[in-house]
Structure formats: C-alpha cells, structure tokens
Amino acid sequence: MRAPDDSPKARIGDVLLSVEEVSLAFGGVKAISGVSFDIRQGEIRAIIGPNGAGKTSMLNVINGFYHPQQGRITFKGQTRSRMRPYEAATGGIARTFQNVALFRGMSALDNIMAGRTLKMNVNFFWQLFRHGPAVREEVEHRRFVEEIIDFLKIQDIRRTPVGRLPYGLQKRVELGRALAMQPELLLLDEPMAGMNLEEKEDMSRFILDVNEYYGTTIALIEHDMGVVMDLSDRVVVLDHGEKIADGTPDEVKRNQAVIDAYLGVAH
C-alpha cells in the first residue's frame, strides 16, 4: 500500500532544463522552428508528434550532437547557445538512442561499466599496475553497476556480447548504461520501439522506478499514446518542427490541434 500522503506532484521541483526559441536547419530543411519548452526537476516529460516532427533532433540539440542555428539551452542555470556532447555528459545528461548505440563487441556488463567512465578518477599509472586506489575504485564502480544489473534484472546476460542479444534486452542494457552515468536528466529516444506488450510493461516499470527510486528527471520520445498517458507528468507536442501543444497528458489529449495533426480521433 502506498503511504497515505504520497502526492505525485510533491517530487517535481524547479526547471532543470529549458530550450528557448531553438531553430535547427539542415541545408534548406528546417527541422525545428522556434521551439521553447522546459523540463522540471523530477518529472517525466514526454515529447510526442508525428514522424519527422523534429523530436529526435530536439534531443540531439539538448545533448549537443546538433548545434542549433538560433536559440538557447539553459541547463542547471547555465545558458549556452550550443551544447557539446562532452559538456552534456559531464553536466549530467545521459541518452539512449532510437537504434540502440551500444558497444557491440563488449558484454552487457562492460557496456554498463563504460557508463561509469566519467566517474573514474584514479590516475592512469595506478591503473596500469592495478594497484591500491585503482582496485578500490574499480570495486566501487562494479558494485554500482551490479546494482543496476539487479535493478534491470539482466543478471543472466551480463557476460553476453550485446550484439547477440535480442532487441528488447539491448534496449535494457542501453538504459543501464545511461543509468550508470548517474544522470540528472535522462533522455530516452523511443525506449519502447519494437517491443511487445509484456516488454513494454517491463520497460514502463523500469522508467517509473528510475524516476521514483533514483529521482532522475526523464524526457522521453514515445509513439505509444497509452504509455505516454500513463507515464508522463507533462507532454510537449511537436509537428513539422513547431510546438503545437504543451501541458498535462489530459490537456494535450483534448487539444484540437493535436488531434488534427497526430492523434486522429480523440481517445
């Protein structure tokens, strides 16, 4: 039973990241036009819209892979006109990809350990000789990673090269790697793509647990409306690179522009 006074909104805090008037174009093609929205600490923010709406491009801008021609990104109080991947990562932004970007030759365990890269501080030479602080640090990191493996229930594949895993498990490993970075903001690009009902339920559970247990803010791109309605606190709707709605799932569901562009008949 939930403790009686656990109100869902209690955990949502101030604005963690905001994008203002961001525009992105490739050659002549405008991917994003003047989009602004914010993400609050502790919430689950969904970014939805038809294909080609600019959702992945938006994540790439937040993450630093793409540099917008116009606009600003403010993360943890610091405003930049362009983010760089290294800054995003060190700042606490972790990312999963639509097509799963894992280190295919490595095992699931090694992949998730790679996520700890930024947290590894010990000097190069200690590592070379596997002595003292290096060993201690490695044990700490391994422990952390094992907790994640336990959390995601992937103990039985920890030594399997990820290239051999089915898609659903690969996505879980990728989520594990992102979690290993101990991110403040987790960007998930279609985490449920290609999954069957049972896998989707598992993944939804994991996403909710990550948000509740670790307190991570989550921004996710998702097509499955059921998932979006269940999981997210607020929703941003993009269409042809522009923002057409922004609000709670219920508000967005009833928004006429959204229905016309994306949802079709109101659910």
Place this chain on the structure above:
Amino acid sequence: MANNAARADTFPKLLVRNAVEFAARPAMRHKDLGIWQSWSWSETLDIVRAYAVGLSRLGLKRGDTVAIVGSNRPKLYWSILAAQTLGAVPVPVYADAVADELAFVLKHADVRFAAVEDQEQVDKIQSVLERLPNLEWMFYDEPRGLRDYDHARLRSMDDVIADGRKALAADATLGAWLDSEIAATKGSDPSIILYTSGTTGTSKGVVLSGERSIAAATDTVNFDHLDENDVALAYLPLAWVGDHYLNFAQGMVAGFCTACPENAETAMADLREIGPTFYFAPPRTLEALLTRVMIRMEDASPLKRRIFHYFIGVARQYGERILNGQSVPLKGRILYGLGNLLVYGPLKNVLGFSRVRTAYTAGEAIGPDLFAFYRSIGLNLKQLYGQTEAFLYVTCQPDGAIYSDTVGPAAPHVDIKIADNGEVLFKSPGMFTGYFRDDDKTAEVMTPDGYVKTGDAGFFDDKTGQLKIIDRAKDVGKLKDGTLFAPKYIENKLKFFPNIREVVAYGDGRDFVTVMLNIDLTAVGSWAERNNVAYASYQELAGHPLVYDMLEKNVAEVNRSLAQDKMMAGAQVKRFLVLHKELDADDGELTRTQKVRRGFVAERYAPLITALYDGSSEADISTQVTFEDGRKGVISARVKIRDMKVEPVAAAMEKAA
C-alpha cells in the same frame, strides 16, 4: 564415517552443534550483485539467534505457524530455522503460487506470521488479506519497491534481525532464555509442514517431526558418504520436500554448504561456478540439458561433431561399466580416458558436473537412453523414489546396483510392502506424523498396521530385487476389452523422445488408447530452424504437418515397443493429436512439480477427447489461460488428429481399425 547428528533431535539443536563443530566452514552461499557471498556455521547461528529474538519480540510463540514464501534465499532458510528455534512451525509455500493457492495454505495453516522474499509476494498476500484475518506480520528479504508501503504490519527481515541483535546485546538473560527455548524444542513436535502439490484434490499439509527428519537424513547422509566438505546448489523450489530434505536436512546433518543461485535464469551458470559435489535434478531438467548440448553440437564444425559422436559411442560401450567398477579391457580404458580429456570432461564442466560425486533423479520415469548417457560420461546418476509423506526417501539406489528402469531397493531402515492390488506401502524413519488438521485424510492414507499408502502401483523386479513403479494406482485402468491400461507407462515411453515434452494418455473404459502430445519447443524449434520451417508462434509450430509427421514416427516406435509385450500390446496408441498450447501449472493443468493433472486436463480438453474417440479428423478448442501476471485470456485453435497403424501381435488381441 557415521554421523552423530542423531544426538540432536531438532534442527535448532543441530545448528548449535554445527556452529561448534564446523564453526568456520561455509554453511550457506548466495550469489548477490554478481559475487558469491558466504556465511559460516557460527555466523549462521548468530543471525538465527538474533532473528529468533526479533521475532519473539514481535509476538511469535511456540506452536505458531509461519509461512515462508519465496525462492531459495539464505534469509528464507534462516526464517525456517528462526521459527523452529522458538518452537514455531514453518510452512513453506511455492514462490510461483497464485494468490488463491497462497490464501488457501495460509488460511488452512492459520499463519500469523509470513516471511516472504520480495514485493511480488507481499503484493500477492495483500491482495487476499481479507481472507486471512489472523495474519499479523509480514517480513520481507528484498526491499526493492516496498519503500513506500505501509509498514504497520510489514517489516524487513534485516530490521527484525538488527532489533534482535540489539536486544541480545542489551539483555544478558535473553541469551540464556533463548538457549532454554532451543533446549525445550522436542523432537516429536512438528518441525515443518509441507503442503503437497496435490495431483488430485486440494493440497494437504504434511507434518514432519524433527527427530524423524533428522533420523532419515542421517541414514541417507551415511548412505551417500556426505560430509561437511560437500556443496549442493539449492535451485529447486524451497517449498518442495526434495529441497527441504536434500539441501536443508542433509545439509544440517552433514554440515555441508548449501549454495543459492542468483535467480532462476542464472541457475545454470551458477551451477557451473559453484561446482557442487551433490546434485539432484528431475528427469525433465536432465533431458533439457542434454537437448541443449545436442543442439549446440549440431551447429559445431563437422570435425568436432565426428569427435563428439565417436567418443560418445566409446562412452556408451565402456562408460557405465567403468563407473560401476566392472572390468573393462585396457583398450577400452585408454579410449575412455582420451574421451574424458576431449569430450566428457569438458562436457561435464560446461554442465557444472565436474565435482559431482553423487547425483539423484526422481519424480517420474527417466528414459533409459538419457539415464545411460549421463552415467556413461561419468556422472554417478542414481534414482530414488519417494513422496512428501515419507519425507522423500522410500527407495534409493546404492552405488554399484543401478538400473534405469527401477527405482532401487528400500532406503536404509525403510520397510516396503506391496498390497494385493499392487499398491506400494511403506514405513520409514522419516515418515510424516499426519496431515495438518485433517485426521480423516490421515486415516485414509494409512493402513491399520501403520503403513502409508503411496498411491503408486509397483512390484519388485525378480532380476534385480529393486522396486519398479508402473503408475499411480488409481490411474491403472482397463480398456473396454479388459486390456491393462497403465497411462504413465505409455506416456513415459513417448516422453523419452526429445521432441515430446508432455503426454496425456486416455483409454480407461474406452475402445482404444489415444494420446495428446505437447511438443518440446526447444528441440522442435531448433529442428525448424535447421530445416527452414517458418513459424510465428508455438501454436503454429505445434500444428505444422511436418511436425506431426515427426511425432507420428515417434508414436509408431512406441507402438512397436508395446507390441513386444503381450500384456501391453492391446494398449497401442490408435490416434493422437498435438496440443496447441503447452500444459502449464499456472493454468492448473500441471502441479507445481510439473506433474500432469489428468482429471482436470480431461475436463478442460473434453471437446478434443470427444473428437479423438468419435473419429473426427480435427476439432476446435478454446481454452482459458492465465498469463504470468495473473490476467486471463483465451486461446483457440483447430487441432488436427491423426490415426496410427497398430502393430500386429501374435496373440489374438488385434483391434479392428
């Protein structure tokens, strides 16, 4: 080396002895967060004492029942010991029981306390809470997900143990009180209640006493020469009598180490890592292991395949004789030694059997080929036969007298009689004291002179002097023309084929015998892959005509084998079908120990059985199924039926087609 455990007549007293005699040796191991954690006997005693004190402070008293729900975890085993320390009675329940089953047991046993593994079990119990007004406390091992739960009646085991430790440290007399509680535990009192899975009817609670359990375990520990250096992997359900006997009881008596795997999926890998010296697996598991090996072999390079098959042939020729200690020509020994280096050794290593000195299998008949295979590669596999009411062992095979089609002579100090109707009766040192709160059923199952009716039909084989089990006594029936119909006998013969996972045979009171088959998805799936047969679901594969062809050949072979025996020739299979879905314990079609519930299945699939006997070539069936998360759904299919040729027999018992 005979064991002196019998001086202690309850498990808590045994624990105290172990903490002294084997203090630093590992008692329990558990793979957690990727590494093997270990607890010695003295550490175990400390934890159990603290746990018991903590429990008593929450109100647990002598004679109370405590439910234990979960898979093999150290804290759950310690919960059993802690309860026993206070003279309370643990009542284990299967971890994968659905809420209804759980509610039944907890209510019947009238539990006030429940020790559970994780959030899943807590949720299950909470969903039926209104049926359990007497349940006061729930303790959990794994805290994940339970942080926000209302803890008025919920506590983590760690907290209970910590509380007990503090109390013990603060109050010196508590320790002495605990010692006196332990001393006050009586061997004749109930030490545990194991609910049987009930192939027929509802579950009954088998009550076992400490002194009997320890006596029986001592006998078998001596029989198999187990001692404190042995290691066993506890991967079969904690609530099953086998686990309580083989791992818990024997472990306590001999002082060996019980290892708990990380979870069900990693169990095979953990087996390899731990390298147990004592191993038990039901025939099903052994078959699955072999199938996996064979499948991998099919994918290996031609050279490796040739080497493998050649040396397996060598093993078949000499292996068992070497294992039995019989004489073998020198050439044979050399070849076998080479084979051990190249094939058997690595094979056993991969399966985790390298250090196994004694392995048992039981629960159902095992295919002679399968049995011989494992023995031939050097695994000392033996059979035992028993039931929960006997606290497992009724018969077991001694080293040197091992046959695939018998279950062994009587176990040490066990007395076996065969009733007139062929039913096997026994009296054993470990036998139960009765069914919990069910004297009627207890009386039903005992004979006037104190023997327990097993419900199985069997006889002692003249050649070997060992017991042979034919079938459940009440299942042995007759066809309309009087031919003996032992369904298990036919089913087992069919199940020996790797492609067939489960079989249900019908024929009692009918004109002829028919069977319903389940394919083995691993084996048939692999065949499909190699032969480019496409399928989108289990149902599609099960209904595929090529699959039917394959199985028809298997059935034909069984018919031929039945035709050899005058008694059985008339019971050949006339028609068969392949079920569109696997028989599943969650749907009530199998028991939790994977035995078929014949009556229930007959009801559920009545339309198919009607079709089998009215000559139809196909039939429609809709069955309700329960998914793993408890939701219900419906699966429908049109199932095809095939006719079989019946082999002729010399005697005039031929049936017209």
Place this chain on the structure above:
Amino acid sequence: MNILYAIFIDPFVQMGTAPDLLVQTLWDGLVAGVLYALIALGFVLIFKASGVFNFAQGIMVVFAALTLVGLHEKGVPAYIALAITVAVMFGLAVGVERLMLRPLVNQPDIILFMATFGLTYFLIGLGELVFGGNPKVMIATELGLPKGTIDVNMFGGFVSLQKIDIAATVIASVMVATLAVFFQKTRVGRALRAVADSHKAALSVGISLEQIWVIVWFAAGVVALATGIMWGARSEVSFALQIIALKALPVLILGGFTSIPGAIVGGLIIGIGEKLGEFYWGPLLGSGIESWLAYFIALLFLLYRPQGLFGEKIIERI
C-alpha cells in the same frame, strides 16, 4: 614428376640436412616478421580507434627516424634527441587531430583516407626541407643498442645472430606487451575500445573523442619511432624506407585490421614465410619470391577468410 619432387620433397630435405641453415633462416624471418608487425601495429592502433587507414604510417616511420638522426647531426646528444623526437611525435599527433581529424569528423572514411595521403606528402616535404634528402646513418650505438654478432654453435654448423636484431625483438615484445596491457586494463584503454566500437555511444558516455585520437596517434607515432630506429639500424635512414609500409598491408589482411595480436602473428607469419620461401623455394621459382609471396598469401586470405585470423567477425542479429 621432377617438378613435384622439387616443390614438395627437396626443400624439406634441404631443411633436414642443414638444420643450422634452417634455424638461421627462421631467425631472419622472425626478425623481419617482428619489424613488419611493428609497422602493422601502428596501422592497427589508428584504425582501431579512429576508423582511419593511415596511409602516412610508413612516412611517419621515416619522419621519426629522420628527426632523431637529424637532431643528433645538429649536435644534440642521443638521448635528448630521443626525448625531443618523442615530443615531436606528440606534437604531430595533436596537430593531426586538430587540423585533420576534427574538421573531417563526420565525413566518410574515404575522405579521411585521402587526407592521410595529404599528410604523407606533407611529411615528405617537411622532412626534406628540414633534414635534406640524403640517406643518413642511424645512431644505433649512441642510443645504446648493441652492435656485432653472436655466433651460436648448433646442429653441426653455426647460426649467426645479430645483436641488434635480438635487441629489436626484445624491445618490440616489450612494446607490444605494454600496449596490450594498456588496452585491456586501463580506463583510457577501455575508452579506446569504446571509441573503436561506436562513436555515438562513446560520445554519449562522455568520452572525449579528441583526447582519444591524440593518444592513439601519439602511440602510433612512438611505435613508428621504434620501427624507424630498428629498421634504420639495419639498413640506413632514407625516404626509401617508407616502402616497407606497403608490406604492412598483407600483414593486416592476414591478422585482421583491428587486432593487435593479429598484427603480431600476421607479421611473424609473413616474415618467416617470406624468408623460408625465398631460401628454399626461391631457386625453383626464380628469385624474388620475397617481393610477392606476402601479397599472394594476402590474396588467399581475402578470398577465404577476409576478416583475417583475428579480426572481428561482425555478429549482428538481423
């Protein structure tokens, strides 16, 4: 019949009758193989981490050797010259990363390959400009490398081992072992493997591609320097040295483009194979086997096992 005899029997008879010659040939092959392996190693390092086939690896060998010798000629003591050369190679790595790799980061691999062509000619030009085009002598003794030969009595004859060759083998082995440990055990090594596997994933995990590239090109530069010293000590330091880089190609094909052990094994096989082939089968097929045997072996591998002995067979679920 005679031909068959000559191909399949005679050479082995010769091997058998003069085992000391066989050992000598094997030794020479080993030495050559080790040096091929070193060159291939440089290629593998860069290819593994940045996906670029570095056409300039050969010239880097020459350039490194030239720098070393040139500095010494100008009066710099041997070990200081060595240190400065190492620093120069580091500077080269930084320069390459900043001016060549960074601007071209998202371009197709072929563009980067062409860029290494450019780098080659740049280094040739720079080298000629600064140090002149004349062949020079390697400062082997000044660096403390042993001179002379050891003659070992064996099998009734004797085998002549050049001390410099022994030193080369030892140094190469140490270098390889260090690199292997580096790749496997350290954080930087892990990051290198990550970058080699997937740029996108590496970026998102916070690995700095620029840093990794500098490290890798520097490592390749140090390997090039070692190779240059060894080869230069056996012959002389001139621009002709870069031809041996071409020999690295069969080695890479044999061993796999992304495998360090592959580079070593491939190098040894080619080196020993060439020498044996030349010595025992050479007279039969007209001499000059050495120049084409390696490529012939490479061709066979391309036909039957294109990923090489140790290269990664890409396992993918379809």
